[in-house]
Amino acid sequence: MISHWADLTVDSHLLRSLYSVIPSLESARLRSFHLNWRGPALTLRIDLPAYPGPDRVPPEWSEPGHDTLQLHVYFTAVEDLTVHGWIPSFPVDVGLTALAYRRVLVRIAEAGFELSFTSSDSLTVGHISSYRITETGSDEVPHTFVSRLDTRMFTSLPGTHESTFYARV
Numbered sequence: 763m764i765s766h767w768a769d770l771t772v773d774s775h776l777l778r779s780l781y782s783v784i785p786s787l788e789s790a791r792l793r794s795f796h797l798n799w800r801g802p803a804l805t806l807r808i809d810l811p812a813y814p815g816p817d818r819v820p821p822e823w824s825e826p827g828h829d830t831l832q833l834h835v836y837f838t839a840v841e842d843l844t845v846h847g848w849i850p851s852f853p854v855d856v857g858l859t860a861l862a863y864r865r866v867l868v869r870i871a872e873a874g875f876e877l878s879f880t881s882s883d884s885l886t887v888g889h890i891s892s893y894r895i896t897e898t899g900s901d902e903v904p905h906t907f908v909s910r911l912d913t914r915m916f917t918s919l920p921g922t923h924e925s926t927f928y929a930r931v
Contacts (some may be wrong), residue, residue: 764787764860769837770885776908778814780819780831785851786813787856792849793832793869794902795877798927802840804879804930807889808833809901811853819892822906828892832901837868837881837887851899888931 768774768784777784791809798804810831816824850872859867861880869878889912891905907913911926920927 764858764866765896767835767856767885768859770866770883771887772884773887776890777833780890781812782815782818785810787811787858789853790856791852791899792809792854792856792877793824794849794922794928795837796922797843800929801838804837804840804843804881805876805931806835806856807928808835808856809895812875813892821928823892825893826904826906828894828906830893830901830907831893832885832889832891834889834931836886837879838884838886839865839882841843841880843879845877889927 764770766784767787768777771777773778776783786798786807789811793807793809795807796805810833811831813831814871854870854872859866859869860883864883865880866883867878867880870876870881888909891912893901893905895901896903901919904918905916916927922928
């Protein structure tokens with residue numbers, strides 16, 4: 763049994779500094795998934811269902827009225843990948859089930875879309891950013907990144923060809 767997805771991350775200290783209680787991955791907005799050609803790895807780019815409290819956000823996030831936190835969750839040793847349909851435009855539940863030998867089953871199943879795979883139970887979180895979501899739900903707006911490197915390289919989401927952003931966390 764997995765108590766909370768953040769307990770599987772090797773670097774949850776940053777999330778814990780932003781949230782008093784890290785949100786679950788239920789009702790998260792799946793923005794994209796990226797298969798890494800260098801190895802059996804997969805990255806989910808998601809918007810968490812809750813934004814950090816006002817006492818925990820940096821001033822550069824509250825001044826422009828940001829209301830959404832986006833991050834990448836990196837899975838390694840991916841096997842048994844199944845994808846059907848197209849990414850829905852509404853929130854999804856990302857389910858994680860503990861398996862034997864320190865592995866997890868990751869499953870997203872919503873109307874017209876299914877993504878499932880098994881992976882190592884050691885997750886990495888990265889490319890954490892904050893932005894103000896548009897009325898249409900788009901994230902193609904300026905983002906403020908936590909990482910100094912991301913901040914120097916990007917002011918918004920780069921194109922999907924940018925492997926330094928989508929293939930590495």
